[in-house]
Amino acid sequence: MTRVQIQHWRMPLLIAALLACTNCGKGAEGSAQEAGTAVYGAPPNNTPDGAGNTKAASKQPNKDPGRIGDAVLAYPDDMQVTMLAFRLTGRTPPLSDWAAEDYKVRRADEFSKAPLLQEETIRLAAIYEATENVGYLQYRLNSQLSQYDSAKGGYYLTAFTPGQQTTFSGREQVSLLIDNMKEAYFWPLEPDDARDILAQTSRNVSLDVKVRITGTERRSSGLLIKGQITDYGIYSQRYNDERVLAQFSLD
Structure with a gap:
């Protein structure tokens, strides 16, 4: 990306x-x-x-x-x-x-x-x-893969659990809340592909996420930036072998 x-x-x-x-x-x-x-x-x-x-x-x-x-x-x-x-x-x-x-x-x-x-x-x-005209954030998250869901055919990405926030602690606390996280939560995979992914990652992956900012909200804990995922990639975390495992667009 x-x-x-x-x-x-x-x-x-x-x-x-x-x-x-x-x-x-x-x-x-x-x-x-x-x-x-x-x-x-x-x-x-x-x-x-x-x-x-x-x-x-x-x-x-x-x-x-x-x-x-x-x-x-x-x-x-x-x-x-x-x-x-x-x-x-x-x-x-x-x-x-x-x-x-x-x-x-x-x-x-x-x-x-x-x-x-x-x-x-x-x-x-x-x-x-550098923040002038900004309307998108791109950042990395560490995530784990759930147990394989054989009924639905895929893994859940724990970092995309709906309702979960990413928090930045600078001069004031700022949290990022994604309202379409549910759409990225599940990663569909055939059993053979899922087995290969598990062997490559040991359930640990990195997510490269691009978010469109949609607004802000003041809360008691600090400022909340609201957004929607537009694109994300799933990467292996192997040392010197950070290969792209999958890429998705939600636009």
Whole structure:
């Protein structure tokens, strides 16, 4: 399955905007609370310049807040999913605050702290930029094969048990819930083919999954990203022999 990479052609503009984070203001926060919407990650009023001084942040809109596009975020780590969560819910991430918590920045002396803070803020801004126009996630799951179901003729993939969620623990907990997981749960195989698969895998397989994002929902445990599987592949987990065992499309 092809790994699609997201273009970064708007990087300079976004970095400039994010280094001058929007001051949300009390009025905006108050109106959001009246509407029953939580306000997260209010950006700082000042940002450091290259000399370590501070300057007032100019007002910049959050680009494409909440927009679900058609780009693929492939094999993301926890921080990338956190940035995507902020993007999908129309929030501006507090990049300067997060950068200030970086180990290298915290341990830096007074001469190197400001440039290191700026460098880390730019790095985080690049991660956030990579979430623009994202509408698909591609990731890997480890799964096991059930006992062979001779009545139906196939295996069940335990990682696709309906209702099961994939959780990312970045700056905030984000879970992924697939509403068509039942369609991928069963892997039909003839008995002879199933026996060969069992010999190759010892019941352990890897699933390469592509998911279309359909929306978000705020829950007490954190943000829930909803989606539907569009494609998935089943791979052997043998060392240096990760062969494709099967591929399916649910579109």
